[in-house]
Amino acid sequence: MPQIQKIIAALEKRFGAEVRPDRDPLDVLVRGILSQNTTDSNSKRAFDSLIKTFGGWEAVRAAPLPALEKAVRCSGLARQKAASIHAALSWLNARGGYNLDFLNGLPIKQAQEELTAIKGVGIKTARLVLLFGLGRPAFVVDTHVLRTGERLGLLDARCGRVRAHAIMSELIPPQKTYSVHMNMIKLGREICRPKRPLCRECPVARYCLHPGLC
């Protein structure tokens, strides 16, 4: 798609080209599990509560599930999330340590499959770990990316999340994966909102299939 370079450039002109900060991959995984179906502030509170209560990953893994549930209750779906965190830590413990760096030695598809084999870890959380935690070019499609991608004609509304990840990964140059992901989220939050998007302020209106929705 020849327009993609122009879209990337227009987004960078408006929002800049954010550089990925260093983040611990296991923190990203646990935060990703806690973020499902809740707000950013609630998942942050749950993560902080987990660390404050147990102090480290070995203590979290060894804790009884009801204690884990209590620690993450403020993020909702506590039973499911506690079980998922426990499954992730048990898997790493069986591998010999609480470290996800070994995923760097695997192709992205295989690394993604290792992560999604953990109960409760979906494709988005797996790719968040690869992109945010390990700096791999695994494009992440969230609700903002899906909406803006559809309006810009990059994604088909019927393609589904799994296919959407593959399409965006093929479209975006690897070195731009993080910055384009962040810029599509900024576009979706600030301008291309679900209802009444601010099309007159949109930096990519000329490439849009539905300009003038507002």
Ligand code: SF4
């Ligand atoms: S022109 Fe409007 S609908 Fe299209 S991408 Fe921009 S804000 Fe979204």
